Amino acid sequence: MRNALQELKRERILSSHKGRGTYIIQKKREEEISSLAGLSEEASQEGRKVSSLVLHNALVSPPSYVFEKFAMPTKGMVLLIERVRYLDDEPYGIEKCYLNPLVDIRILSLVERDFSKLSIYKTLKDEFEIKFEYAQEIIEIARLSQSELRMLDMKDMNYGLLRHRYTYVAHNKCIEYVESIYRGDKYKLKLVRRSI
Numbered sequence: 001m002r003n004a005l006q007e008l009k010r011e012r013i014l015s016s017h018k019g020r021g022t023y024i025i026q027k028k029r030e031e032e033i034s035s036l037a038g039l040s041e042e043a044s045q046e047g048r049k050v051s052s053l054v055l056h057n058a059l060v061s062p063p064s065y066v067f068e069k070f071a072m073p074t075k076g077m078v079l080l081i082e083r084v085r086y087l088d089d090e091p092y093g094i095e096k097c098y099l100n101p102l103v104d105i106r107i108l109s110l111v112e113r114d115f116s117k118l119s120i121y122k123t124l125k126d127e128f129e130i131k132f133e134y135a136q137e138i139i140e141i142a143r144l145s146q147s148e149l150r151m152l153d154m155k156d157m158n159y160g161l162l163r164h165r166y167t168y169v170a171h172n173k174c175i176e177y178v179e180s181i182y183r184g185d186k187y188k189l190k191l192v193r194r195s196i
Contacts, residue, residue, distance in 0.1 A: 052083040052116050059111060062098050062177075069166055069174040070100040079107055081115055084151050091152045093160075093182035103175040104128060130175065135167040142181060152183050160184050 059077040067074060079099040085092050097120060101107040106128055113123070124130045142162035149158060160181045167176040 049088050050119075051086045051089070053086070054081070054083050054114070054116050056080050056082040057111055057113070057115060059108070060098075066098050066177050069177060070098075070102060071174070072100070072102060076102075079110055081110070081120060083115060087186070090186070091183070092186055093180055094148060094151060095178055095180045098177045100173070100175050103169055103173050104130060124175075130169060132175075133168050133170060135165050137166075138164040141184075144181065148181060152181075154183060154185075157183075157185055 058080055060080045061075075062070070062072075062078045062080070066078065067076070070076075070078065072078070078101065080096065081099070082094070082096045084094050099107045099110065099120075110120075110123065121132075125132070140162050141159055144152070144154065144158050144160050148160070149155075152160070154160075160183055163178070163180045163182070165176070165178045165180070166174050167178070169175050
């Protein structure tokens with residue numbers, strides 16, 4: 001029995017903590033990063049429920065690296081939508097999304113929308129008929145801040161997966177920069193590589 005329990009722990013099916021006992025580790029959500037879709041679209045295809053707690057939805061002066069990618073004048077404003085994302089009512093990640101109104105002026109109207117239930121990507125693609133061409137992503141392991149740990153309800157782990165994504169439309173115009181931090185115990189990436 002002891003050997004079987006050790007094997008299940010090694011395979012990350014079970015976990016045990018002194019004073020708390022042994023419990024089953026929930027299966028991580030797997031995302032294939034070869035497609036360009038938002039969390040809401042992917043989760044609904046998996047039959048899962050997504051909701052959000054909106055922390056900010058405002059026009060802001062973005063960091064310098066966003067100015068550069070957006071090719072904006074230095075005093076320009078962009079839309080920032082920052083949310084805690086929930087998957088099946090559990091905190092899953094924190095997303096900070098900067099949107100470029102120089103690509104489409106209608107982006108400014110999104111400041112009046114409630115993105116606690118709405119999908120940003122669905123709104124841009126379906127309602128505004130914006131076609132995403134490609135995205136560049138950098139993915140790394142990052143230590144979470146105390147506020148991120150609280151928002152994500154994490155106690156036993158203080159690392160997560162940090163993603164930086166720049167999304168482009170026609171003529172290499174950057175429409176979006178998203179900085180996301182996801183719980184390492186709930187999330188994994190799958191990369192499909194094809195031969196050339």
